[in-house]
Every structure is written in structure tokens, then in C-alpha cells.
Amino acid sequence: MTWQTQSIAKREKELRAVLLAFMLCITFQGANCQLQVSPPGHTLVNAKAGSNVTLTVSFSGAADPVIRWFMDKLPVATWTVGATSPPDISDDHEEVLRIGPDGSLTFVNVPLGYSNNYTMEITKSGMDTANTTFTLKVYESIQNVTLSTMPDYASEGADRFTLKYSTLQGAAEQWMWFFNGMEIKSDSHYSVEEKSLVISRPKRNDTGRYKLFLKNPFSTATAHKNVTVLYGPDEPILEVSPAQPFYASGESLSLSCQADGLPTPSAAWTFGGQTLSDSHNGVLNLTNAQASQGGIYSCTLLNEKTGARRQKNMTVLIYERPLGNPQCSVQSVNSDLQYHCQWLGGTPMAQLSFPQLNTTSSGAGDLSLTVTASDDLNGKTVTCIAAHPLLQNNCTVTARGPVEFLPSVRTTVDLDGKIVVAIQCVSEASPKAVVSWSKGDEVISNGTKYQISADTTQLRIRDFNVSSFLIKNYTCICRNPLGSQRRDTQLQGPTISDSSLFPNQDGTIITLTWEVPPTAVVTGFDIQMKGPDLRSVSRNSSQTKSTSSGFRSIQRKPGSARSADVSVLDPELTYRFRIIARAGMTEGDPSEVHRIGPGDGLSGPAIAGIAAGIPCSLLFLFLLLGLIYTCVYYYKDKSPQARYPVSRTIEKAVAAQSDMTPHNLLTGGLKSPPDYNRLHQAPSERSVALPTFVPPPPVRVATTV
Known part of the structure; x- marks a missing residue:
């Protein structure tokens, strides 16, 4: 027979017993017969695992009722009080559960898994069912408590950080969390859960020592955990040393980048999109800095543990002075004046302005300002103010109308x-x-x-x-x-305006100089000579004594020439020179003739003077003789001794002839020696006319025959 068949037979017997009891109750006791069951103690029973524990009950109102025990809602044991047969206990629990004579349920070496709600139900035929419920909690001693975190480390600003505990054995009935000795209560920041402590949005001041206290009816345990909340980098602090508003090209400076953080964040500098590898611990040194190194520097701070990073920029101004000095000029724009000021180069470019012309207009590096021309600007000096952070400078310009000139x-x-x-x-x-x-x-x-x-x-x-x-x-x-x-x-046509001749000390070389009018059209000059041929410069040749009767060209000079040298002259011979200006094939009038050398006889005017003077001299002589005769005759009559006066006419004539020496004739028409420094000047430096030589008046000589 199976267990289910036995259970059905028992139920039938119980039903007959209940009906019989109901009949007897009505017969002997009336309508007040009722089952009652109650625990004599607490319905919450704590038990240590491995111990024996009994859920004790008492009932009244009927003899030998049927008792059923349920684990939660599952029947685990059934027995009729007073029956000789053993209780009917579920096979899964027959080693643990026992039913006592009073219907109490005993747990032998209660395992940990028997913590549950247990309900006792008592029935009797013809009577209402009565029941009572117990709560059994089985505990083990708490051992080997460990705390773990999720995630592995706390990071400031994260959504949550959880401290969770686990035990090798035993369950806690109570738990308490402490932070740096202070008990933690659940609030918006902390959340105390069954087996964990949750920190919402952890902060750096959540770093500290956390303690867990666990308790059950049979044991207590504690555990500790040091938690470090990683944070940062905070707002970077950028500094430059030495601290100046700007730096001149060639100076040295250091840039530092720091920020608070845990662990200490690493710093990296970038400039112009390039990472600068020569920085160390956030310090970047710029030695002999140039203007090209001025600009925006970016510092990136990285928390290598959390991956959090911050970036901040700073502007470093490195200035370079502009090139040279500012340049000012003025030019015409239609009928207006445009003043221009320029000072190029430099970083930044210089600010330029003309305060005397316009107090509001300015420009960087290059400024042009157009104003209406007026008389008050003629000859007025205007200053351009050039302002650069490294220095101040200026330049001036004066506008003037055209002045008189010579073409x-x-x-x-x-x-x-x-x-x-x-x-x-x-x-x-x-x-x-x-x-x-x-x-x-x-x-x-x-x-x-x-x-x-x-x-x-x-x-x-x-x-x-x-x-x-x-x-x-x-x-x-x-x-x-x-x-x-x-x-x-x-x-004008080709013309010589002035000319001169200058011999050297020996009379073997002469220098001819000449000038032309400023507006004369001249392409060249012919140097002409009259007289004996020039001596040969050959070492063995004999001197040439032939003489030409007319002028012949001996040199040709370009239109820019203003002097010519003639050498190998014989100082004992007489030469005549002149210059003829040319314009292409067209010749101009010759210059005056210049002579050098000893005299060559009386000149034509002298001969004409002598010829005219002979008759006059004869007439004068006859008159003189007549006068002498008259005087002699007169004195002869007055004095016994006659005396004749001595005539001085012949002495005077001889004296006059002695003055006409060849030396005086040769030197009378010559000028002073030339200034050889002047002869080597550029044509532009000889633009002024040479001083005109005025010869002395001619000397007329009378010859007494």
C-alpha cells in the first residue's frame, strides 16, 4: 500500500470520528464545543544551525484531534493525537522533523535552510479548524566578513560607488555602517541597503575609513575598508615667470601648469597644434624666445587613473621691434595730398597716426591719410607718431610746392x-x-x-x-x-661760350678748357692747332720743324668733354689753338685763338702804326729843328758865347725800342697757369663759365728814323 492510499483511509476514519464526536458533542455538551490552539511562547523562534528546536503548541476543545504542520504552504507532517501509529512526515524532512505527543514540531539538528514560516492546523470532525503560525529563523555564526567595492575605485563625480560585504558563513540580522567612526544613516548621499552601502556622486571628502558591523542572535562581526576617492584634475593654474604683460624677442621665460588631483595629474603643453615634448612636470622653458613663439599655449592635465582631463589656454605675447625706423612721405592724389607713414615688420605692428592732420585716424604698420591741399600745408612739417609696445618713434614729412629750377x-x-x-x-x-x-x-x-x-x-x-x-x-x-x-x-646750335689755355712750367704741355651754353646742342669738339708740327715721341726721331699755315684738327673730344691736353710741344716755337663745337656734321663758330711760344715779328697793327708814324715824325723833326734854329739865333744875338741844346728825341726813341722785346710780346697775352685740380672735375662740376681773361691794351711803338 502506498502512502497516498494510507492517507485516504486515514482521512475516512477521521471523518467518521469527527462525525461521531460532533454527535456526541451535541448530545452531551451542546453547541459550545470548539477547537483552540495557541503557542505558549513567541511565534518567532531563533535557532542556531545544528541545534534542536521545538515549536511548542497547546490545544483544547476536542480529544485526539488531527494535527498538520505546513512549511509555508507545503504539508510536511500529519498525525492524530493519541494514535498508536507514527506521524506521517514527508520523506524530504523525516530526518529533521519530529511531532511530539502534544502536537509540537521538533527540529533535530536543524539545518540552515529550514528558516521559514511554519503553520500548525488542528482539526476534529464536526468542529472548526484551528491553526497557529510560527516563524523559524536558523542562524550560523558570522565568520570571515569581506568588503568589496564596485567599481574598483571611487571617482569624484561618478554616478555611484558601492561598498558590498560578503561572509563565508552566517547571515546577519542587523548591520551598521560607519565612516571615520560616525554611523552612516541613509540620506540623499548615502544609501544603506541589506548587504551594501551606496554612495551617490562620491566626493573627495568621502575618502576615509569605512567600518561594517554585523550581528545575529548568536554572533557579531566587523570589517573595515579604506576608500580613496580619486578626483581631479581641478581647474588648471597657469603661470609664467617672470610675470610680465609681454616679452621682448630674445628674452627667456618659463610656463608652468599645475592642478590639484589624485593621483597627481600629468601635464602636456601644445602650441600651434603640436605637442611640446620638452616640458617637464608641467614646466615649459622658452630660452631666447622669438616672436614666432608668441601665441596661445594650451595645457592639458590628465588623471591617468580615472582618465579625466582638463585643458586651459594662456596667451604669451612675445614682441619684436619693427625694422629700421618709420618712413614718411607725401604724394599727390588728384588735387589732394596723401600723407603716408610706414613702419613695417615687428610683432605686433606699430600703431601709426598723424595727430596734426587727424586725431582719430590710425593704422597698423602702414597708414595713408588723404587731405585737401591748402596753403597752410605748404612748407608745414607734419609728424607721424609710431607707437610700438617696445619703443616709441616718429618721422616727419614736409609738403612743398615746386621751387624755381633751371632745365x-x-x-x-x-x-x-x-x-x-x-x-x-x-x-x-x-x-x-x-x-x-x-x-x-x-x-x-x-x-x-x-x-x-x-x-x-x-x-x-x-x-x-x-x-x-x-x-x-x-x-x-x-x-x-x-x-x-x-x-x-x-x-641753340653748337657754340663755345668761353675757353682758356694753361701751359705747364716747361711749356711742353698745354691744357685747353672750354664751356658751352647750357642750352647748346653739342655732340663733340674738334681741337685745332696752327703752327709747327708736334714733336715726335719716338726715341730716335729728330724734331719736326715744318710749319702749317692754317688750323688743322689734332684731337676730337666727345660732347661731354670740357678740357683737352696737348703734349710734346717745343717751348721755343709758337703755336696757336682753338676749339670748334660740333653737332653731328654741323660745326659751330670757332672759339678764340690761344697762342703760346716766342714772338714771330711785328703784328699787322704794329706795322700800320709805324707806317703812319714816320711822316709825323719827320714833320715833328723839321719843326723841332726850326725851333732850335730860332732859339739859337735869338740867344746868339743876346750872348757872346753861343750854346746849343742837346736833343733827347733819339734817346726816347731808343728807349721805346728797347721795350719791344720778344719776351714781352710773348707773355703779354698769356694767362696764369691752370688749376689742374679744376681740370679733372666732372662736367657737371664745371657747369659755371670760366672767368673771362681781359688782355691789356695794346702798346703802340713809334720808330724814329
């Missing part, structure tokens, strides 16, 4: 052998004067014959025809916004 004429010959005349008109002015050209009433513009230079100061006249030369008047007008100047240039 210059230069003549050249092109590759085709044609004469090119260049007229230059330059007037000092600021801003530079623009030149316009005209010929008579006709405005000259660029073309084949006339070419005007890019700066308008020069007019080139190509293929100038000197052979059909007429006086031609060219006009240039120099103007800028502050005024204008006009000059006329009348071109």
Missing part, C-alpha cells in the same frame, strides 16, 4: 648716327612734381619724335636736325597740388 640739356648720338636731345626739368617739390611739356602752343605727347620719360621729367627729341636749326622754344611746367613752376628752354 638741363644733354645731347647724344644714337646707333643710327642721329642726334638725340634730352631736356631735363626737375623742380624740388614734395610731393614730386609732375612735368608737362609743350612746344610753343602745342602740347607734346609721347610719339616717334618726342619721348617723355616715365617720371615725366625728361623730354627726348629724336633725330634733331641742326643743319636746319632755328631757335626752338620748349616749355616745361612742374606742378603738384601746392603750386607750379614754368620754364622755357631755347635750344
Whole structure:
């Protein structure tokens, strides 16, 4: 027979017994028969694992009732009080559970897993069911308590940090958490749960010693855990030493980057997108810093444990002075004046301004300011103030209208052998004067014959025809916004305006110098000589004594020449020299003739004077003789001894002849020796005319025959 069959048979017997008892109760006791059951003690029973514990009950109201014990809702034992048969105990619990004669349930060596709610239900036929419930808690001694964290470390600002405990044995009925000796209560920051302590949004001041206290009815235990809350990096602190608002190029400085954090954060500097590897412990040294190293430096601080990082920038100003000095100028813009100030280079660029012209306008490195031209600006010195963090500087500029000037004429010959005349008109002015050209009433513009230079100061006249030369008047007008100047240039043919001859001390070399009018068109000069041929410079040749009757060209000089040297002259011979200016094939008038050497006889005027003086001398002589005769005759009549006066006429004539020596004739027309330093000057330095030599008046000599 199985257990279920036995259970059904028992239930049938119990039902008959209940009916019989109900009948008897009604018969003998009436309607007040009722089952009652109650625990004599606490319904909460604590038991130590491995010990024996009994859930004691008492009942009344019926004899030999049926008792059932339930573990939670599962029946584990059944027995009829007073029955001779053993209790019916579930196979899973027959080694642990026992039912006593009074229906109490005893646990033998109660295991830990029997902690549960137990309900005793008592029934009797014809009577209501009665029950009572116990709570059994089985405990072990608490041993080997350990604390663990999740995550492994606390990080400031994280969502949560959890301290969790575990035991090798035993369960706690009570637990308490302490932080640095103070009990922790649940609040918005701390949450005390069954087996854990949760810290919401941990902070650095949560770093400390945490203690856990566990307790059950049979034991207590404690555990400790030191918790370090990692934090940072905090806001970086950037400093530069020495502390200055800016630094000059070539100076040295140090940049430091620090921040509080746990563990100590590492620092890295970046500049221009590049990481600077030469920093150490957050310190970056800049030695002999240049302007290119100025700018924004970024420091990144990293907490290598938590991965948290912070970045902060700082601007380092490294200045470099601008190049040279500021430059000022003024130029024309239509009819206005544009003042310009420039001071390039430098970091930063210099701030420029013209306070005298405009107090609000300024520029960096390059400033142009246009103002209306007026008389009060003519000759006014205007200052540009150049301000740079490293130094202050300035420059000045003065605007002036064109001043009076003299045009210059230069003549050249092109590759085709044609004469090119260049007229230059330059007037000092600021801003530079623009030149316009005209010929008579006709405005000259660029073309084949006339070419005007890019700066308008020069007019080139190509293929100038000197052979059909007429006086031609060219006009240039120099103007800028502050005024204008006009000059006329009348071109002349080839002409020598002045000339001189200077011999050396031995009379073997002469230097001819000459000048031409400023507006003369000259392409070259012919040096001509009259007299004996020049001595040969050959070592064995004999001296040449032949003489030419006319002038012949011995040298040809370019149009820029103003002097010529003639050597190998014989100081005992007489030479004559002259200069002829040329313009292409056209010759100008010869210069005056210059003579050097001893005299060569009486000149034509002297001969004419002597010829006219002979008759007069004869007439004078006859008159003188007549006078003498008259006087002698008169004194003869007065005195017994006649005396005749001595005539001085012949002595005077001889004295006059003695003055006409060749030496005086040769030296009478010569000038003082030349200034050889002057002869080597550039043509532009000999632009002034040489002093004109005025010969002494000629000496008329009378010859007495």
C-alpha cells in the first residue's frame, strides 16, 4: 500500500470520528464545543544551525484531534493525537522533523535552510479548524566578513560607488555602517541597503575609513575598508615667470601648469597644434624666445587613473621691434595730398597716426591719410607718431610746392648716327612734381619724335636736325597740388661760350678748357692747332720743324668733354689753338685763338702804326729843328758865347725800342697757369663759365728814323 492510499483511509476514519464526536458533542455538551490552539511562547523562534528546536503548541476543545504542520504552504507532517501509529512526515524532512505527543514540531539538528514560516492546523470532525503560525529563523555564526567595492575605485563625480560585504558563513540580522567612526544613516548621499552601502556622486571628502558591523542572535562581526576617492584634475593654474604683460624677442621665460588631483595629474603643453615634448612636470622653458613663439599655449592635465582631463589656454605675447625706423612721405592724389607713414615688420605692428592732420585716424604698420591741399600745408612739417609696445618713434614729412629750377640739356648720338636731345626739368617739390611739356602752343605727347620719360621729367627729341636749326622754344611746367613752376628752354646750335689755355712750367704741355651754353646742342669738339708740327715721341726721331699755315684738327673730344691736353710741344716755337663745337656734321663758330711760344715779328697793327708814324715824325723833326734854329739865333744875338741844346728825341726813341722785346710780346697775352685740380672735375662740376681773361691794351711803338 502506498502512502497516498494510507492517507485516504486515514482521512475516512477521521471523518467518521469527527462525525461521531460532533454527535456526541451535541448530545452531551451542546453547541459550545470548539477547537483552540495557541503557542505558549513567541511565534518567532531563533535557532542556531545544528541545534534542536521545538515549536511548542497547546490545544483544547476536542480529544485526539488531527494535527498538520505546513512549511509555508507545503504539508510536511500529519498525525492524530493519541494514535498508536507514527506521524506521517514527508520523506524530504523525516530526518529533521519530529511531532511530539502534544502536537509540537521538533527540529533535530536543524539545518540552515529550514528558516521559514511554519503553520500548525488542528482539526476534529464536526468542529472548526484551528491553526497557529510560527516563524523559524536558523542562524550560523558570522565568520570571515569581506568588503568589496564596485567599481574598483571611487571617482569624484561618478554616478555611484558601492561598498558590498560578503561572509563565508552566517547571515546577519542587523548591520551598521560607519565612516571615520560616525554611523552612516541613509540620506540623499548615502544609501544603506541589506548587504551594501551606496554612495551617490562620491566626493573627495568621502575618502576615509569605512567600518561594517554585523550581528545575529548568536554572533557579531566587523570589517573595515579604506576608500580613496580619486578626483581631479581641478581647474588648471597657469603661470609664467617672470610675470610680465609681454616679452621682448630674445628674452627667456618659463610656463608652468599645475592642478590639484589624485593621483597627481600629468601635464602636456601644445602650441600651434603640436605637442611640446620638452616640458617637464608641467614646466615649459622658452630660452631666447622669438616672436614666432608668441601665441596661445594650451595645457592639458590628465588623471591617468580615472582618465579625466582638463585643458586651459594662456596667451604669451612675445614682441619684436619693427625694422629700421618709420618712413614718411607725401604724394599727390588728384588735387589732394596723401600723407603716408610706414613702419613695417615687428610683432605686433606699430600703431601709426598723424595727430596734426587727424586725431582719430590710425593704422597698423602702414597708414595713408588723404587731405585737401591748402596753403597752410605748404612748407608745414607734419609728424607721424609710431607707437610700438617696445619703443616709441616718429618721422616727419614736409609738403612743398615746386621751387624755381633751371632745365638741363644733354645731347647724344644714337646707333643710327642721329642726334638725340634730352631736356631735363626737375623742380624740388614734395610731393614730386609732375612735368608737362609743350612746344610753343602745342602740347607734346609721347610719339616717334618726342619721348617723355616715365617720371615725366625728361623730354627726348629724336633725330634733331641742326643743319636746319632755328631757335626752338620748349616749355616745361612742374606742378603738384601746392603750386607750379614754368620754364622755357631755347635750344641753340653748337657754340663755345668761353675757353682758356694753361701751359705747364716747361711749356711742353698745354691744357685747353672750354664751356658751352647750357642750352647748346653739342655732340663733340674738334681741337685745332696752327703752327709747327708736334714733336715726335719716338726715341730716335729728330724734331719736326715744318710749319702749317692754317688750323688743322689734332684731337676730337666727345660732347661731354670740357678740357683737352696737348703734349710734346717745343717751348721755343709758337703755336696757336682753338676749339670748334660740333653737332653731328654741323660745326659751330670757332672759339678764340690761344697762342703760346716766342714772338714771330711785328703784328699787322704794329706795322700800320709805324707806317703812319714816320711822316709825323719827320714833320715833328723839321719843326723841332726850326725851333732850335730860332732859339739859337735869338740867344746868339743876346750872348757872346753861343750854346746849343742837346736833343733827347733819339734817346726816347731808343728807349721805346728797347721795350719791344720778344719776351714781352710773348707773355703779354698769356694767362696764369691752370688749376689742374679744376681740370679733372666732372662736367657737371664745371657747369659755371670760366672767368673771362681781359688782355691789356695794346702798346703802340713809334720808330724814329
